Structure formats: structure tokens, C-alpha cells
Amino acid sequence: MTPFPVPLTGRAAPLIADNVDTDTIIPSREMRTTGRTGLADGLFAPWRYSDADARKENPDFVLNHDLYRDARILLGGANFGCGSSREHAVWALSEWGIRAIIAAGFAPIFRGNCIRNGILPVTLGRAVVEGLAGAAVSIDLAAQTVSADGARYDFTLDAETKQMLLEGLDAIDLTLTKQDAIDDWTARDRAARPLVYLEIAT
Amino acid sequence: MPKTLFDKIWDTHLVADTAAGAGLIAIDRVFLHERTGAAALGRMAEMGRTVRDPNRVFAVMDHIIDTRPGRGDGTLMPGGEGFITETRAACQRAGITLFDVNDRDQGIVHVISPELGVVLPGVTLVAPDSHTCTQGAFGALAWGIGSSEAEHAMVTGTLRMEKPKTMRVTFDGDLAGGVTAKDIALHLLSRHGASGGSGHAVEFAGSAVSALDVEGRMTLCNMATEFGAMAGFIAPDEKSFAYLAGRRYAPAAFDEPYWQTLKSDEGAVFDREIEIDAAEIAPMVSWGTSPEEAIAVSGAVPQGSARVHEYIGLPPGQPIAGTPIDAAFIGSCTNSRISDLRRAAALLRGLRVAPSVTKALVVPGSSAVKRQAEAEGLDKIFEAAGFEWRMSGCSLCFYAGGEGFAKGSRTISSTNRNFEGRQGPGIRTHIASPETVAASAIAGVIADPRELATEAAAA
Ligand code: SF4
Numbered sequence: 001m002t003p004f005p006v007p008l009t010g011r012a013a014p015l016i017a018d019n020v021d022t023d024t025i026i027p028s029r030e031m032r033t034t035g036r037t038g039l040a041d042g043l044f045a046p047w048r049y050s051d052a053d054a055r056k057e058n059p060d061f062v063l064n065h066d067l068y069r070d071a072r073i074l075l076g077g078a079n080f081g082c083g084s085s086r087e088h089a090v091w092a093l094s095e096w097g098i099r100a101i102i103a104a105g106f107a108p109i110f111r112g113n114c115i116r117n118g119i120l121p122v123t124l125g126r127a128v129v130e131g132l133a134g135a136a137v138s139i140d141l142a143a144q145t146v147s148a149d150g151a152r153y154d155f156t157l158d159a160e161t162k163q164m165l166l167e168g169l170d171a172i173d174l175t176l177t178k179q180d181a182i183d184d185w186t187a188r189d190r191a192a193r194p195l196v197y198l199e200i201a202t
Numbered sequence: 203m204p205k206t207l208f209d210k211i212w213d214t215h216l217v218a219d220t221a222a223g224a225g226l227i228a229i230d231r232v233f234l235h236e237r238t239g240a241a242a243l244g245r246m247a248e249m250g251r252t253v254r255d256p257n258r259v260f261a262v263m264d265h266i267i268d269t270r271p272g273r274g275d276g277t278l279m280p281g282g283e284g285f286i287t288e289t290r291a292a293c294q295r296a297g298i299t300l301f302d303v304n305d306r307d308q309g310i311v312h313v314i315s316p317e318l319g320v321v322l323p324g325v326t327l328v329a330p331d332s333h334t335c336t337q338g339a340f341g342a343l344a345w346g347i348g349s350s351e352a353e354h355a356m357v358t359g360t361l362r363m364e365k366p367k368t369m370r371v372t373f374d375g376d377l378a379g380g381v382t383a384k385d386i387a388l389h390l391l392s393r394h395g396a397s398g399g400s401g402h403a404v405e406f407a408g409s410a411v412s413a414l415d416v417e418g419r420m421t422l423c424n425m426a427t428e429f430g431a432m433a434g435f436i437a438p439d440e441k442s443f444a445y446l447a448g449r450r451y452a453p454a455a456f457d458e459p460y461w462q463t464l465k466s467d468e469g470a471v472f473d474r475e476i477e478i479d480a481a482e483i484a485p486m487v488s489w490g491t492s493p494e495e496a497i498a499v500s501g502a503v504p505q506g507s508a509r510v511h512e513y514i515g516l517p518p519g520q521p522i523a524g525t526p527i528d529a530a531f532i533g534s535c536t537n538s539r540i541s542d543l544r545r546a547a548a549l550l551r552g553l554r555v556a557p558s559v560t561k562a563l564v565v566p567g568s569s570a571v572k573r574q575a576e577a578e579g580l581d582k583i584f585e586a587a588g589f590e591w592r593m594s595g596c597s598l599c600f601y602a603g604g605e606g607f608a609k610g611s612r613t614i615s616s617t618n619r620n621f622e623g624r625q626g627p628g629i630r631t632h633i634a635s636p637e638t639v640a641a642s643a644i645a646g647v648i649a650d651p652r653e654l655a656t657e658a659a660a661a
Contacts (some may be wrong), residue, residue: 019494024622039576159221
């Protein structure tokens with residue numbers, strides 16, 4: 001994973017609706033292979049195209065405006081990314097170029113998927129998010145601030161997630177450094193809850 | 203200090219603290235399916251990593267496989283076969299147990315996991331599938347994750363997690379006749395919203411929940427993800443232990459004192475509590491494009507956003523009952539277990555779906571449910587009523603690009619999501635209980651199942 005840019009700057013593309021679900025971000029029919037690539041074309045297909053089969057663009061959709069075609073920062077409403085756990089939604093956003101989403105709230109699985117793929121999820125109050133629509137925004141992950149038009153807003157993020165994003169760390173590699181603690185836990189737990197342990201011959 | 207069930211499970215599984223309010227949590231069970239699991243297994247292999255304990259990882263083919271009789275690896279979804287063959291090969295390489303397309307035990311992941319005793323009270327169970335919370339019905343902490351997290355869980359036996367807050371939702375009182383677990387879930391969503399449970403691990407409790415059979419409890423917990431919750435669960439009781447005991451991967455009996463500790467202590471404090479009078483709940487149906495947009499089937503469409511009214515094609519103020527439907531679907535991890543099929547069949551016996559309903563399907567949740575239903579003759583009742591009787595799988599719960607409903611259809615569906623396009627581009631989905639689906643299929647319009655039940659009783 002590449003380290004998160006500090007600062008991340010750009011014009012914030014407003015897609016401020018509540019309960020934007022992952023079926024809309026990437027419909028199942030756009031997930032054509034088991035891989036993680038080739039998904040940007042299907043990003044927001046139901047909204048981005050007036051005819052998805054012909055790939056005819058809907059001129060009213062925010063990411064089709066010239067101002068936002070290269071947007072790296074997306075704005076969202078409450079419960080952004082709800083629905084299916086498909087990580088393809090995040091892979092599609094990432095491939096399209098999105099590096100941060102500022103929203104009034106995130107669905108938990110989607111938020112986790114963002115972090116694992118180097119997309120920063122920032123939660124701010126709805127009125128603040130609305131005020132950022134179309135603004136030139138600067139996100140400073142190190143300082144945990146969002147700035148636009150002379151105003152500055154703080155956001156919260158746990159220390160570990162912040163470090164992983166800033167340094168582009170791989171979560172699995174990080175966890176494998178705790179192998180001993182995991183082995184110890186397993187030995188203790190096997191004694192405490194033996195019935196939970198299975199031996200399946202394969 | 204009295205502890206909640208969530209805190210007990212969290213503490214048992216805490217391997218190490220990683221940051222304030224976060225921890226490395228041991229994972230007892232991982233379940234994969236071909237739609238998202240192949241990505242996790244593929245990436246794992248690419249990175250040269252292996253599964254820490256293959257005894258704890260299971261996989262099944264359920265999402266995009268064909269449900270028409272006589273199926274093989276071929277699917278109507280373009281490219282679908284690749285997901286199936288890649289998943290099969292990857293499971294073999296990883297040495298994990300796979301329930302393949304035509305295995306006796308095949309079925310929707312959240313239906314077969316309890317059938318086989320993979321889920322147990324007090325375990326942590328994850329799957330790259332949002333409805334994993336279904337399995338919380340047995341007192342497990344079960345939740346959906348992404349493919350990268352699934353890889354993390356398989357390789358390390360753990361997940362790095364922020365600790366959620368706790369919430370208890372208590373339904374006390376008796377449900378009115380004809381009201382089901384699905385209606386409880388939709389009622390909760392309509393009152394408290396699709397992000398009402400956001401940031402919380404939600405315990406369902408109260409006399410109405412205890413009174414549900416385990417299958418109804420699964421239906422309720424299934425919708426916890428639609429509530430925005432990290433997980434939904436119910437403390438195990440004699441019903442849960444009796445259901446699981448002796449199943450293939452479960453203990454023969456749950457008689458050790460440990461199992462009885464799996465409940466919230468008297469006086470345990472939750473970060474949030476919601477109380478709902480179960481007697482107030484009516485049969486529900488969704489009117490919009492989020493599961494929170496649900497009303498009593500006797501109610502009228504409220505004012506929503508312009509976009510929703512345009513998509514769903516119903517103006518504010520219009521009674522929802524009487525809305526013509528084109529298709530009916532009984533299936534999905536929400537409502538496709540044997541009790542669901544029995545209740546729907548009881549209403550359909552001797553009747554025919556309205557001629558205006560052009561597609562009606564019943565898709566059993568598992569191959570075992572299918573066999574049981576056939577042994578009881580339910581398949582014959584469904585077929586006589588004009589429903590197609592399918593092989594088990596997710597089927598038209600979602601549209602993968604293969605089989606679909608006719609363009610522009612309005613469907614009544616026992617599934618969990620009425621999102622725009624969920625069942626196909628432009629398809630307008632109304633989610634409801636299997637009873638409401640059956641009654642509406644007969645009437646050809648959205649209908650109150652209690653009326654049909656009264657007619658059936660009188661006949
Ligand atoms: S039945 Fe539907 S909701 Fe359930 S696992 Fe399958 S696709 Fe997901």
C-alpha cells in the first residue's frame with residue numbers, strides 16, 4: 001500500500017445522499033472477475049450512466065462533471081457504503097482515483113475496507129460536509145484536520161489506523177509480528193474451550 | 203462488575219491490546235463463499251501466505267451458482283463459472299473444507315453454518331458477507347468483513363478491531379397473530395433507521411425474542427446489518443443448545459457450565475438501550491429503496507426524497523396495500539429456512555398466483571431445507587400455486603447479471619435489501635415476510651397476509 005499523501009488536496013466532489021449502498025457503488029453485475037482490478041469502469045454504474053450497457057454517460061452525475069472527473073476527495077451523507085460487504089466497492093473507488101471520503105457517517109464494513117486499501121474515511125458533521133461541496137479541500141492526515149475556505153475542522157481516527165495509512169503498512173505483516181501472543185492465546189484457549197477446536201481431516 | 207454478553211466474548215478473544223479502544227481479536231471460524239472468498243484466497247496465495255488453521259475455515263458455493271434443476275458449474279452470469287472453478291481450486295490449495303455446488307450440505311452460507319454446527323455460542327465467526335450477523339442468533343459474535351479482512355483472519359487467526367459500543371434492543375410483550383421476526387426487524391428499522399445501530403454490537407432481548415424459534419431469531423439477527431450494527435446477537439438458551447447439539451461440527455451436548463455463562467449479567471450496563479412494545483408491531487412491507495423505508499402493510503407511503511418516489515413509482519399518501527406486483531420471490535438468508543417455507547405453503551395451499559404475476563420463485567436456503575420440504579410435500583404446494591421450485595442458493599436475492607426479473611418489474615420479496623437495482627436494473631423491490639409475499643402473489647397486489655389466513659381458515 002502506498003503511504004497516504006500529506007496533505008491531500010483537491011476539489012471535493014459532492015455525492016451527499018444518505019445510505020449510498022455498495023450495490024450502487026459497484027453493482028454485482030459489474031464484478032466480472034475474481035480480481036481486484038478492472039472495476040473503475042463500473043463505479044456508480046447505475047447513476048453514472050444513463051444507459052449502463054451502452055456506457056452512455058448521465059451528464060447530471062457528479063463524477064461526470066469536468067470539475068470532478070479527477071476528484072480524489074468524495075463527499076457523502078450518512079451511512080455511506082452500507083449494504084453488501086463487497087470490497088470491490090472500495091477497489092473501484094481506489095482504481096478511479098479516490099483517496100479520501102468525507103461523510104456524515106460510514107457503514108462499518110465499508111469503512112474497514114477503505115482503511116485496508118489506503119482510502120481515508122473522515123467523519124464530519126453533516127452541515128460541515130455540505131459546506132465543503134465543490135470547495136478546494138486540504139486534508140492533513142498527520143494533523144487530523146480538513147481545511148477549506150479558511151476554515152479548519154478536526155477529525156478523529158485511532159492511532160493505529162493513522163499510522164498504517166501514513167506509512168502504507170500492511171495489516172497482516174503488522175499482526176504477524178505478534179505471532180507469539182497469538183500462539184500463547186491459542187494454547188490457553190484450547191485448554192479453556194476444547195469443544196470449539198475442530199480436527200477435520202482433509 | 204456485571205458484564206454484557208458482548209464484553210464477555212470480546213474479553214475471551216482479546217489476544218492483545220493494539221491501541222486505546224482497539225484490540226487484536228482471535229477468530230474462531232471463517233466462512234467464505236465464491237463471490238468474495240476467491241478474492242481473499244487468491245490474494246493470500248499471491249502473497250505466499252497460508253491459512254493458520256484450516257480446521258477453522260469453511261467455504262461454500264451459494265451466491266452465483268445456478269438454481270435451476272440439474273445445475274453444474276455453468277451459470278447464467280457472464281464469467282460466473284470462473285468464480286466457481288477458481289474458488290474450488292483455491293480451497294483445495296488452502297486445504298479448507300468446501301461445500302461444493304452439488305454437495306448434500308450445500309446452501310446459503312448463513313443457513314448451512316448453523317445446520318452443520320459450524321457456528322457455536324460464544325464463538326467469533328466472520329465471513330466476507332454482510333449478513334454474517336444472522337448467525338448471532340446462537341449467541342455467537344458473528345459479523346461481515348471485506349475480503350482483505352478475511353485474508354487477515356485466515357492467515358493470522360485474528361482481526362485488528364476497534365471495540366464497538368454496546369446496545370440492547372428489548373422487545374417485550376406478545377406479537378400479534380400473523381406477525382413474524384421479519385416484521386420485528388422492519389419495524390425496528392422503520393423506527394430507528396438504517397444507521398440506528400451504527401458503531402454498536404447489538405444484543406436482541408426481551409420476551410418476544412425469547413419466544414421466537416431459532417429460525418425466527420436468525421431472521422431478526424440477519425437484519426442487524428441493515429440497522430448499521432457491527433453485529434446482532436441473542437444470548438443462547440435451551441432452544442439454541444437443543445438446535446445445535448450433535449450437529450456435525452458441534453459438541454454432542456452443551457452441558458458444561460461454561461455455556462450457561464454466555465449471557466449478559468443482571469445489571470450489566472449497555473451504552474444504549476432501545477425498548478419496543480412487541481404488541482405494537484404489524485405485518486410490514488418496505489415502500490422505498492432503503493430497508494428503513496418500511497411501513498405497516500395497512501399504511502400509506504410517507505413523504506420521502508424525490509429520487510426514491512421516482513424510482514419506486516409510488517407517490518406519498520398512497521396506501522401500499524393494493525399496489526400491483528409483477529413478481530414474487532421467497533428465499534434468501536433472511537427467510538428461506540424450513541419454517542419460512544412451511545408458513546408460506548400453508549397460505550398457498552390450494553390457491554394460484556394471480557395471472558398478472560409473471561414470475562414467482564421459491565428458493566430453499568439449503569439443500570437440506572430442500573430435501574425436508576420435499577419430504578413434507580411443500581414443493582408440490584408451491585408448484586401447484588404457480589411458483590417455480592428451485593435448488594438452493596442466493597438466486598434472485600441480488601442480480602449478478604445472469605437470470606433476472608422482467609425489465610421494470612415490481613417484486614415482493616422475502617429478502618433483506620430493497621436497494622435501487624439490487625434485484626436488477628430498474629427493478630422495484632418490496633421486502634416483507636414470506637407470508638406477505640405469498641398473500642401478495644395470490645392477490646397480485648401487495649396484500650395483508652392476515653386476510654388470506656382468515657379466508658384459509660374459513661374455507
Ligand atoms: S441470500 Fe442474499 S443477502 Fe443472503 S448471503 Fe445470499 S446474496 Fe447475501
